[in-house]
Amino acid sequence: MxxxxxxxxxxxxxxxxxxxxxxxxxxxxxxxxxxxxxxxxxxxxxxxxxxxxxxxxxxxxxxxxxxxxxxxxxxxxxxxxxxxxxxxxxxxxxxxxxxxxxxxxxxxxxxxxxxxxxxxxxxxxxxxxxxxxxxxxxxxxxxxxxxxxxxxxxxxxxxxKPWPEDVDEWTHSRRDANGNAVSKDRRAGPPRFTQWEALPRWNRGTKTSALVSAKGRLFYILDDSHFASDTRTWSLIARDAHNGIRLWRHELPSWGGAGLNKKVGPAQINRRLVAIGDRVYTTLGDGAPVSVLDAASGKVIRVLDGTEKAEEFLVSEGILVALVNASDIKDFWRRLNRDMRIIAVRPDTGKLLWEHEADTVLPMTLTADGRQVVYHDGKSVRSLDLRTGSPRWTSPPTGQA
Structure with missing residues (x-):
């Protein structure tokens, strides 16, 4: 040593x-x-x-x-x-x-x-x-x-003690911004022992709404109210990944997982939490804009204007890309045109880089690989330049994913 x-x-x-x-x-x-x-x-x-x-x-x-x-x-x-x-x-x-x-x-x-x-x-x-x-x-x-x-x-x-080269991070709901849920971790395997345990052992039967990890910390959104409580308390919680000590907790005034008496909420709900390095990105409530938090203390550093009603987002090469849908659930069921936009923001400054209007973006198809943003519009796969938003290519019709 x-x-x-x-x-x-x-x-x-x-x-x-x-x-x-x-x-x-x-x-x-x-x-x-x-x-x-x-x-x-x-x-x-x-x-x-x-x-x-x-x-x-x-x-x-x-x-x-x-x-x-x-x-x-x-x-x-x-x-x-x-x-x-x-x-x-x-x-x-x-x-x-x-x-x-x-x-x-x-x-x-x-x-x-x-x-x-x-x-x-x-x-x-x-x-x-x-x-x-x-x-x-x-x-x-x-x-x-x-x-x-x-x-x-x-x-x-x-x-x-240095960070091990064979231990990976899980910064997005599907590992990273490219959506390929395959870890590069070479230590992961069947559990052999318990490292730590944290409360609550039992809650209202609600699953974890989102869970990511970065720089030795775990971040997750959970209804952590007592199972006998009549009130839901959805919270964003940070713990040390190695010993489970709670570092901080943000109680959320509202969360999609609590809507319509659902246990886990909309399909995209777990794509509203990202952690990279010393920063955490999330929406601190339903319809709220994306906030940038300090990962160690939980303090809100910046709120990103223009990201209100973000259905999902990702962070790639220091750029936050969000799918914003200003329509409400009634418009969806009435099959009215959805006011959807893909926007790119510099989270370190809050500067809006570009926005792209789209009639349809299928849920959970928004990805990025450091050069381009890719999504499915219900008919074809479309690619936009990550830094400028300029169209790059459109695939032949593929049908819905």
Whole structure:
């Protein structure tokens, strides 16, 4: 396991995480303890943005308590001293963070975690430094960070676990924008064990409306209300893909999955959620425009004008392409002309690139491959240039797909 120094240059979501942690610590009027100083340094320099933190060794609870004040985290402090365990738990309870932060006795050479589960591993003076580099690498999740501190005040070294080359992402409902639902993941196979479990175990019988993954995070839309509740609460939820810790949740005022007493909603409903890198794209309600969210915090970065009533959309080469249908369900059943448009937007700026009017676009036929946008109009397959919207070609009549 090679040791390397991580540059302290902060991305926007990481900067917000550091600010949130600092604000929580600043709320306490007493002078900062060494553990608090180390917590700030570790978060600022490691790039950590939420998930599972494991602290090994150390003599005081300040570090674990300080890390537990950050949002979207679960902290576990492992100590070998059984005599000091009760005192450690008392300090955590007195700090008001028990539950989010906990302490447990630990002995042996192996950390009590399955492979690839921990996002931030802090190895402190004493017992923490006995953990081998190979064992630290084993429990770290991809892009997780291990930190060593010999004096409990300053971080001495960092190790960041790279993303495995044989693990794929699933950014769209059918893997990516080209609609070919075949993963390049070479580790996927029959389940052999349970990595984690999250609530609810039972709900109203509603299936997950959409599910995608990117950069070690899972994003899904689900009616997560209690199965005995009379009220549906559709929500967009983000979890760490390696340990299941919930990072954030957006309750949606309305969602297509709840319409007409259907369990899963319209056929295209699962094509309204895309995640690429540090961004999530979704419609935060029925008929709502597409919003761009920060994947780490769930904060809305931008709302894309002109994408209201998007039935489905995709993102290819940094361009969001949406099928917008201004007609309502009554027009559909009356067989009136549908006001349908395909539009392309730069989600990083909100700039409209082009729009293309179409009488018909068959559901779930909109795809893109980085050069062109392709759809079926009920008679033929049509191709448009991804960047300009100019027609490229039209196939011979194929009939409905």
């Amino acid at each position: 090679k040791t390397r120094v991580i540059s302290p240059v902060l991305s926007l979501p990481h900067y917000l995480f550091v600010v949130a942690l600092a604000a929580c610590m600043a709320a306490c009027p007493v002078e900062a303890q060494p553990g608090e100083v180390l917590a700030r340094q570790v978060v600022a320099e490691s790039g950590f943005q939420g998930g599972l933190i494991v602290v090994v060794g150390g003599r005081d609870a300040d570090l674990a308590v300080s890390l537990g004040k950050a949002p979207n985290v679960l902290v576990r402090w492992l100590v070998r001293d059984d005599a000091g365990l009760a005192d450690a738990r008392r300090k955590i309870r007195d700090a008001g963070v028990y539950g989010r932060v906990s302490a447990a006795a630990w002995e042996g050479d192996l950390l009590p975690y399955t492979d690839g589960m921990v996002n931030l591993l802090v190895l402190q003076e004493g017992q923490g430094l006995d953990v081998s580099r190979s064992e630290a690498a084993r429990v770290l999740a991809p892009m997780g960070v291990a930190v060593r501190s010999r004096d409990g005040i300053r971080a001495a070294s960092y190790y960041s």
